[in-house]
Amino acid sequence: MDPSLLPDNPYLLLTPGPLSTTKGVKAAMLRDWCTWDDDYNGLVQDIRRRLVALSGEQTAGYTAVLMQGSGTFSVESVIGTVVPADGKLAVLTNGAYGNRIAQIARVLQIDGEVIDFGEVAQVQAEPLERLLQSDPAITHVVVVHCETTTGMLNPIAEVGKVAKAYGKTFIVDAMSSFGGVEIDMAALQIDFLISSTNKCIQGVPGFGFILAKEDELQKCKGRARSLSLDLYDQWATMEQYNGKWRYTSPTHVVRAFYQALLELEEEGGVEKRSQRYRENQRTLARGMEQIGFQPLLPREYQSPIITSFYYPDSRAFTFGEFYNRLKREGFVIYPGKISAAETFRVGNIGDIHPADMIRLVQAIERNIFW
Structure with missing residues (x-):
């Protein structure tokens, strides 16, 4: 179908996702796909390559994993897979989405500490450094880049610098910023970055994605606290079977996201x-x-x-x-x-x-x- 023939939306979605999409993205969902088909799985692999290419100047050693569900599913897949049983998570929060990460850790019975900066102040690196000095048991640090509770942009460069100075794994929830704010994972020393289809890349809801240092992801085999949200196993399956998802993938959403990536490239x-x-x-x-x-x-x-x-x-x-x-x-x-x-x-x-x-x-x- 010619995208120009699609009806206009009755309103613009001025939200942080789902958001208003182009007619090209909508039209991409008008075809059905088979999850076992080589053409479809090749599309998945191309999406993964394109996402890694968006992660910065130095992309060697990075990989991408796609995960069914809303963005929170992807966040939980990372927290539940990456932090080992004897690990400890430091959560820096200044809004609802940082608080949600802390809640995920509590539900999964992951040991941790929360540094709460309130709702209208930026996250700061100095309290994290004091915590890491006083508590060497902490193994992982996580922060939200754009806290959409308020629209706050947090200084992930400073946080990452402290986290890596103390040898910690650095996780960034870039749900609402990746694709709309320039992020260089290597320069920022990010080990795991989490985002979603229906944000700045301008796709529709249905899956999230994780960009990861491959050597850090390799360490996660057997750690997951969930079957369906096992980040390592999802990645290993996609690697072994050339883009095949472990369980039924959102095919129409995948095709729409591919179109959205093409349109991002066309925009510059x-x-x-x-x-x-x-x-x-x-x-x-x-x-x-x-x-x-x-x-x-x-x-x-x-x-x-x-x-x-x-x-x-x-x-x-x-x-x-x-x-x-x-x-x-x-x-x-x-x-x-x-x-x-x-x-x-x-x-x-x-x-x-x-x-x-x-x-x-x-x-x-x-x-x-x-």
Whole structure:
């Protein structure tokens, strides 16, 4: 089917994923695939190669693993497979997604320590260094790169430098940043990086992926605390059987993700996409401030992925009514997720452009009711 013949969406998804996708990505899902077919498995292998190529300048020794489910499934596959029974995990958190990693560790009965920086402060390396000095039993360090609870971008370079100085395995949840913010795994000394199809690469939900140092992944055989989320076994099967997944794969999602990778390349790669997202965010923030909305984060902490705004100081304002008015105008936004303040969030990623942000601000100005 010609992608141009597909109907337009009734609204733009201004969320951190799922997000608005191109007609080309949608059209890619109109064909059925067999999971045993060589053509399909060759597609999987090409996706894996392309993901590794996006991981930085020096890609030798890195590999990619695809894992069914939402992004959290991939996070749990890493935490549950990579940390050995006698290991100990340090979790740096400043929002809901760092807290979720800590929860995963507790459910899996993995020993650990949590350094909580609150919801509106960046993660810092100094408390981690103090913890590693006082607790040599810690073997692994994990941090969220872009904490979409607020839109905070955390300084993973500084955290990784400390983690590796003390010989720890360094894990980065780059769920909402990979593909939209330039990341060089080798330069940042990242051992395991986790992301998902329905974020900055602009695919649809259905699987996540892990980029890993192959020698670190090799150490994980037999460690997994789950059958279906065994990261090592998933990787070994894909390696041995040329892209075959252990269990039924989301074939249509895989094909759509391949198309999304091609479109990322056509746009000019991560550098050009990052420029578009940053311009989206700047356009949104300027416009919102001009009509009286205050951003939650200072500019130096703000990611290009999602922006949080305080509710207006008005008894008449309710998020539900605000949401519904904007939806009727063709925009879907996100509720807030912090406990310290009443906020809402606007995603800056997906098939979204600065002109869309201008239209959104105009729609918000028409629908202000305070």
